[in-house]
Amino acid sequence: MKRVHIIISGYVQGVFFRHNTKIKARKLGLKGFVMNVPNGNVEVIAEGNEKEINELIDFCRKGPMLSCVANLKIEYEEFKGEFDDFTVRF
Numbered sequence: 897m898k899r900v901h902i903i904i905s906g907y908v909q910g911v912f913f914r915h916n917t918k919i920k921a922r923k924l925g926l927k928g929f930v931m932n933v934p935n936g937n938v939e940v941i942a943e944g945n946e947k948e949i950n951e952l953i954d955f956c957r958k959g960p961m962l963s964c965v966a967n968l969k970i971e972y973e974e975f976k977g978e979f980d981d982f983t984v985r986f
Contacts, residue, residue: 897975898949902940903933904956906966913938914984916960917952924948927979931986942982943975 904913909932917930921942926949928942942952959965 897943897977898946899928899941899943899973899975900949900953901971901973902942902953902956903969904938904940904959904965904967905936905969906959907964908938908959909936911962912960913963917956918982918984920955921952921982924951926952926982929979929983929985931984941973943977943979 914930914932917938917940921928921930924944926942926944928940930938930940933939940952940956942949953968953970956968957965
């Protein structure tokens with residue numbers, strides 16, 4: 897099992913990025929969360945199998961239709977198994 901911490905920058909707030917990320921992550925069977933951060937970025941922490949983690953990263957590179965992703969900061973962390981679902985945090 898893997899854990900990834902992703903920071904997405906660009907035009908990523910107010911374009912349903914969190915909602916669409918939650919849908920994608922749940923379809924992939926991942927656990928974790930997505931949230932807006934005050935500086936305009938979106939933060940994702942996801943845990944699951946490597947293949948599905950990579951699919952979520954690919955999704956985050958593009959984002960939903962109205963978004964414009966400028967950059968992804970990706971850090972792999974130690975798997976903790978602390979999540980029961982994938983949620984949107986506020």
